Amino acid sequence: MKGNVLDLAVAVVMGAAFGAVVDALVKNVLMPAISVLVGQPNFDNFLAVGPIKFGVLLTAIINFLLIAAAIYFVVIVPMNHMIARRNRKLGIKDEEAGEKVDPQIALLTEIRDSLKTRQN
Template sequence: MFKEFRAFIMRGNVLDLAVAVIIGAAFGKIVTSLTDDVIMPVIGKLSGGLDFSSHFIRLGDIPADYKGSLTSYADLKKAGVPLLGYGEFITQAVNFLIVAFIIFLLVRAVNKAMTLGARRAAAEVAAPPPESADVILLREIRDELRARGRQ
């Protein structure tokens, strides 16, 4: 069983997948930063100063010993108060849309590059190179010799 597992792990597509997951995780952090630090503040500014990350609905009671802010989603969540964090959901939905759009652009670019490469390869195969003057001259000599041999 260990040999089968080792053979499975050493296959190329498994290694490619592992690399893709690691790169994807790093890319996810970049997109999260882009969303949290650039896009959501702009959306908040355009919508009148709304901060989506702090929008929530409290679903339970606040502990008696709680001393934090009643409007802080992070503090209430840390204290164990059940919350419906729809603002965080909006942030994650925007994150997803950004990632999906960037992946769409990448796949589109790769498809265009592959199509262009296929067109170039087809053009090279379809159009034979022009014959050189030497080849043309040798054909004429051959044809002349054949014509003399028939006479």
Template sequence: MSFIKEFKQFAMKGNVVDLAVGVIIGAAFGKIVDSVVKDLIMPIVSAIIGQPDFSNLYLVLKGDVAKGLPLEDARKVTDAVIFAYGSFLTVLLNFILLAFIIFLMVKAINSMRTKEEAKPAAPPAPTATEKLLMEIRDSLKK
């Protein structure tokens, strides 16, 4: 089998197409969740605790760096060893908020699913045997 045919067969398998659709939907959903966190949640957090941007927090382990210098400028100082923990804290806080928002969204979707599943289904149509038995019952009642 030629390489092109083999690749085409691989690419057209259902799992690969499903994965591609999942990745595209996931990317779009990621943008929605990112917007929810950035545009809706973070302003509320900022109003409560102040601007949660810790990216300029760092410790100077070695070297002479002026206090209050932004992280990027402090990194430019030669012979300075900098422990930049602020960026990690910012990413960690964003991750925790993002995970919490996704949890709430999944919980809401699951509760909607259980409500739909809890609705009583229409009784199934009677089978031919059941119809015959109902006719016999009705004729005996007469």
């Protein structure tokens, strides 16, 4: 139990630290790059009709998409490559990676199902 709590605590701290890195990437690299293309660092005053500011929503949506893209290309894609490389070293084909069942487990499952049908 203590190990699981410790793992969770480490994950929370690492997630917060990684969140700061992604936030810095979006605010200091990606949004300024967009401002070079568009001319503004954000869209807060864009589509403002009186007190209703659709630009704030647009800025939040763009920030969300940039953060999602950063996480995908910085975490998910490299992790998938590492898993594929590990599976190749172990001799597991990509289509078998998630579906490989131990033959003994399959046989025991078949015997269990057969016994259930006999009892009924």
